[in-house]
Each structure stands twice: as C-alpha cells, then as structure tokens.
Amino acid sequence: xxxxxxxxxxxxxxxxxxxxxxxxxxxxxxxxxxxxxxxxxxxxxxxxxxxxxxxxxxxxxxxxxxxxxxxxxxxxxxxxxxxxxxxxxxxxxxxxxxxxxxxxxxxxxxxxxxxxxxxxxxxxxxxxxxxxxxxxxxxxxxxxxxxxxxxxxxxxxxxxxxxxxxxxxxxxxxxxxxxxxxxxxxxxxxxxxxxxxxxxx
Numbered sequence: 001x002x003x004x005x006x007x008x009x010x011x012x013x014x015x016x017x018x019x020x021x022x023x024x025x026x027x028x029x030x031x032x033x034x035x036x037x038x039x040x041x042x043x044x045x046x047x048x049x050x051x052x053x054x055x056x057x058x059x060x061x062x063x064x065x066x067x068x069x070x071x072x073x074x075x076x077x078x079x080x081x082x083x084x085x086x087x088x089x090x091x092x093x094x095x096x097x098x099x100x101x102x103x104x105x106x107x108x109x110x111x112x113x114x115x116x117x118x119x120x121x122x123x124x125x126x127x128x129x130x131x132x133x134x135x136x137x138x139x140x141x142x143x144x145x146x147x148x149x150x151x152x153x154x155x156x157x158x159x160x161x162x163x164x165x166x167x168x169x170x171x172x173x174x175x176x177x178x179x180x181x182x183x184x185x186x187x188x189x190x191x192x193x194x195x196x197x198x199x200x201x
Contacts, residue, residue, distance in 0.1 A: 098141030
C-alpha cells in the first residue's frame with residue numbers, strides 16, 4: 001500500500017508530457033530562464049553582499065533564482081495556452097527584475113545587464129508590445145520596491161561586481177544566438193518544401 005501511494009505521488013509530482021513543439025518551446029524557455037536567473041544571481045549577490053551588513057536579501061534572491069524557473073515551467077506546461085502563460089511569466093520576470101534593480105541601489109552594470117536580459121526575453125516572445133509592457137511592469141515594480149525599502153542611489157560598479165557580471169554578459173547572448181540557429185535549422189526543411197511546391201505550381 002505504501003509503495004502504491006509513493007508511485008501515485010511520483011506521477012502527480014512529475015507528469016509525463018509528450019514531445020510536442022509546444023513542450024519543446026517551454027523547455028527552451030525554461031533553460032534560458034534558468035541560465036538568466038542563475039548567472040543573474042551571481043551578479044546581484046555580489047552587489048548585495050558588498051557592504052557585508054546582511055545576508056537576508058541575498059538569501060531571498062537565491063530562493064527567487066532557484067525556485068522561480070521551475071515554477072514558471074510548470075505554469076506553462078499545465079496552462080491551456082502555453083504561449084500566453086509564458087508571456088505572463090515574462091512579465092513576472094520583469095516585475096522581479098524591477099524589484100532587484102531597486103534593491104541593488106541602481107548599481108550601473110548589473111542593473112543595465114539585468115534589464116537588457118529581461119528585455120531580450122520579452123522581445124523574443126512578444127515583440128515590441130510585450131517589450132513595452134515588460135519595461136512598464138519593471139519600472140512599476142522598481143518604484144514600489146523603492147517606496148517600501150527606501151531610495152539609495154549607488155551607481156558605481158566595483159571591479160569585483162563587473163567580474164561577477166561577465167558570465168551572464170557572455171553566456172546569455174551566446175544562448176540566444178544558439179537558440180536562433182537551432183530555430184533556423186528547424187524551419188529550413190519546411191521552407192525548402194514550400195519553395196519546391198511554389199516552383200512546381
């Protein structure tokens with residue numbers, strides 16, 4: 001009886017999804033989000049621990065960076081419209097990013113890099129419309145965080161903070177380029193078939 005219950009719970013916790021274009025798109029988004037939040041945590045944690053006063057904010061950031069990508073993936077896989085759910089997830093990304101920009105006290109390079117990464121994700125998924133909405137959400141979350149936490153403006157980036165940004169600065173554009181390359185390889189056969197059909201017609 002105990003083994004049966006454990007088996008049932010395992011199926012509930014990790015449902016099996018068929019390998020479909022939608023699932024593959026969700027998995028690609030999950031890997032990009034995991035990369036962005038993982039390396040973004042490194043950059044932001046160095047900023048938040050620079051004064052050595054408290055580890056509460058870095059701990060909150062670690063929880064955010066480790067849990068949210070998996071939660072967003074689950075939302076997209078279980079949603080009736082995965083593309084719409086992923087757009088909503090990207091807006092949540094932007095809101096989180098706005099809060100962390102404020103908490104990092106507008107430290108120049110980490111904040112600009114975080115904003116650029118979030119903007120790339122929104123632009124890829126929804127073009128100018130989602131990009132604009134994401135920036136608005138990020139700005140609103142930043143203002144709300146400032147209202148709750150207080151305004152401190154410290155744009156200077158130390159050498160250590162710059163070095164901590166380099167993994168995300170290098171890895172994320174490469175991941176975007178490789179994703180675009182794979183997408184091109186996937187649509188190339190279909191484009192060739194379309195061209196051949198056009199010539200025959």
